[in-house]
Amino acid sequence: MELDQKHYLERQYPLIKIAADSHIPNLEQKLLELFTAEYSLQYFEFDQLKSKDLMDMDALLVRSTVQVNQELCDNSQIQFVGSATAGINHLDTQYLDNQRIAWAHAPGCNAASVTHYVMAAIGELIQEGLFNVRQSVGIVGYGSIGKKLYQLLAALNIQVYAHDPFLDDPLLVGLDQILACDLITIHVPYSTAGAHPTSKMINRSHQKILKDKILINTSRGGVVCEALVLESQELIYIADVWQDEPTPSLDVINKAFIATSHIAGYSIEGKMNGTATVVEECGRLFKCLKDSRQEYRPALDWPHGLENIVRDMHGHGFPIDLFNSELNLRLLSDSLKTLSKNNLANGFQSLRAQHPPRHDFNQFSFKNIIELDEELNQGFFQAIQR
Numbered sequence: 564m565e566l567d568q569k570h571y572l573e574r575q576y577p578l579i580k581i582a583a584d585s586h587i588p589n590l591e592q593k594l595l596e597l598f599t600a601e602y603s604l605q606y607f608e609f610d611q612l613k614s615k616d617l618m619d620m621d622a623l624l625v626r627s628t629v630q631v632n633q634e635l636c637d638n639s640q641i642q643f644v645g646s647a648t649a650g651i652n653h654l655d656t657q658y659l660d661n662q663r664i665a666w667a668h669a670p671g672c673n674a675a676s677v678t679h680y681v682m683a684a685i686g687e688l689i690q691e692g693l694f695n696v697r698q699s700v701g702i703v704g705y706g707s708i709g710k711k712l713y714q715l716l717a718a719l720n721i722q723v724y725a726h727d728p729f730l731d732d733p734l735l736v737g738l739d740q741i742l743a744c745d746l747i748t749i750h751v752p753y754s755t756a757g758a759h760p761t762s763k764m765i766n767r768s769h770q771k772i773l774k775d776k777i778l779i780n781t782s783r784g785g786v787v788c789e790a791l792v793l794e795s796q797e798l799i800y801i802a803d804v805w806q807d808e809p810t811p812s813l814d815v816i817n818k819a820f821i822a823t824s825h826i827a828g829y830s831i832e833g834k835m836n837g838t839a840t841v842v843e844e845c846g847r848l849f850k851c852l853k854d855s856r857q858e859y860r861p862a863l864d865w866p867h868g869l870e871n872i873v874r875d876m877h878g879h880g881f882p883i884d885l886f887n888s889e890l891n892l893r894l895l896s897d898s899l900k901t902l903s904k905n906n907l908a909n910g911f912q913s914l915r916a917q918h919p920p921r922h923d924f925n926q927f928s929f930k931n932i933i934e935l936d937e938e939l940n941q942g943f944f945q946a947i948q949r
Contacts, residue, residue, distance in 0.1 A: 578602065579849050582617055583624040584609050586916065587647050588834045590624070593842040600851030614638050622845050627653050628912075636664065643848050645841030649673055649707075649828065652753050652783065665848050669840035671707035673833030675923040677781050678711040680827035681748050682924070683890045684779055684801050686875075686883035687821060693799060694746060694777060696721050696880040701741030703764075704750035704782070705730055712748065718946035719881060728759045742769060746777040753783035763788045773798050780804055781827040789815045803827040809911040813904060821896045824914040832923045862928035869932045876939055885929075889921045 578601050583590055585606040594602060607616060609628040617623060617639035625631060627648045632655040636644075646654060646668040659666045688694035700716055702709045705727035716723040725734060726741045741747055747765075755762045765778065766788035773791075777799040780787045784805040792800045792815055801821040805811030808825060816822040846852030865872075871884040895914075902910040929944045 579622060579845075579851070580620045581605070581622045581624060581845070582607060582612075582620045584626050584629065584647075586626060586628075587624055587838055589838050590842070593838050597839075597842050597846050597853050598851050599846075599853050600849060617641055621849075624841055624845070625653070629653060631655060631659070631666075633658050636662070643667075643845055645845050647672070647834070647837030647841045649837075650752060650783070667841060667844035669837040672836035672840055673828030673830065674707035674711055675925050676830035676833035677708045677750070677827045678715065679830065679886055679890060679924050680781055680803065680892070681708075681712055681779055682715060683886040683892050684821055685746070686881060686887045687892055688746075688777060688799075688801075689879050689881055689883060693820075698722070698745035699724065699743075701726070701744030701747045702750065703727075703738070703741055703747065705732065705735060706750065708750040708781075712750070714946050715943070718943040719940065742772050742776075744776075746779070747773075748779040749782045749786055751782050751786060753785050761786050765791065767791050767794070770795055777801070784808060784811065792818055809908045811907075811911070813902070813907065816902075817900055819896075821892050822899050823892065823895045824899050824911050824918075826895065826915055826918045829915070829918045830921050830923045832926060860926075863922060863926050865927045865929060869929065869935055872929070872932060873936050873939065877936075882943070886924060889924070 581602055581604050583604060583606055585608055591604065594604065605620070609626065612629060612635070614635055614637065617636065620639060620641055622643040622645065623631065623636075623641050624645045624647065626646065627650060630653050631644050631646075636658075641664055644654065644659060644664060644666040646666075648668055649670050649672055651668050654666060654668070656666060685694060696719060699722040702712055702723065702725040705713070705725045709725055709727065713723055713725050724736045724740055724744060726738050727735055749765070751761045751764070753762065754760050761783075762785050764786055767790060770791055773795060774797045778787065779801045781803045784807070787802070789806055789812060792798065800819045802819050803823045804825055805815065843852060867884060867888040871888075872882045875881060875883040875885070898914055899911070925947050929947065932944060933939055933941060
């Protein structure tokens with residue numbers, strides 16, 4: 564249940580006992596900043612957490628690597644579960660609701676990070692001569708990521724379309740029009756039920772229409788039928804998510820043009836946003852949240868050379884270096900493709916855990932770039948800061 568809908572605790576806690584994934588960044592600092600109550604914090608490794616570890620805990624803070632369900636929580640006194648992630652497929656929300664355990668996650672926390680990934684992927688395609696700005700892009704899912712991506716591509720005067728069956732917006736088009744685009748990028752949650760389930764929404768029935776197309780999947784592995792990827796000789800596939808993680812199909816990984824280990828949302832800001840959101844929701848539930856204003860963070864100076872962005876804008880109509888300097892997808896892909904069956908699970912998880920720190924594109928200031936060339940597309944650099 565969402566915190567602002569149903570469930571509020573009435574009793575005051577003398578000490579809030581929190582169990583947290585040891586890989587949630589900046590957690591102690593956020594607790595100090597936002598909590599007025601006393602608390603204890605016990606860390607766990609995501610692959611070692613057992614039900615007995617939660618018996619005396621009040622709150623559980625996780626990432627997507629922990630399955631939160633009846634088996635984990637049944638013998639505990641957990642009153643709150645917070646996931647520092649945008650997705651919730653790892654949470655058994657029906658069980659949590661039935662047990663009146665409040666839960667929260669961080670939708671949109673890594674929207675800029677995933678947008679950055681897709682733009683970096685497009686930059687790689689442009690460098691290889693596989694895509695250009697005169698071609699079209701179709702976006703499936705018009706949430707936080709889809710909207711950011713649409714704004715950036717439109718600001719570059721790229722022909723872009725978006726589809727979302729859950730929204731009533733005159734801007735949106737049908738799925739058939741999306742699939743007719745040269746490049747399709749998917750940004751939807753994983754679902755198996757409802758009016759518009761997304762499980763295998765791109766499948767073998769689309770093989771003919773996807774001939775000579777580019778497909779990017781940064782949503783969930785099960786959204787794209789991987790048999791389609793293996794059977795489609797003319798499809799260029801870029802993926803960050805896979806079926807059966809952390810032991811995905813090596814055949815699909817090696818077939819992909821770019822293959823990465825579920826790190827699209829792993830920017831510094833994406834992680835920090837997730838931490839801040841679940842700490843705030845936890846504090847709100849236990850009625851110990853400090854009154855605080857949003858922290859002002861000045862824009863960072865661009866460290867990689869503005870002249871490279873100017874060069875790319877003139878040469879390709881696309882600022883390749885702006886995205887690829889912080890996120891080298893080719894290098895990350897090569898690392899994943901070197902894994903063998905024997906070290907696949909450990910290697911996949913290690914690549915995620917050791918992902919190089921990187922900033923989102925919208926954390927930098929490009930205010931001086933127009934001084935280098937007044938003919939540059941100012942609208943694009945304004946769109947970056949939105």
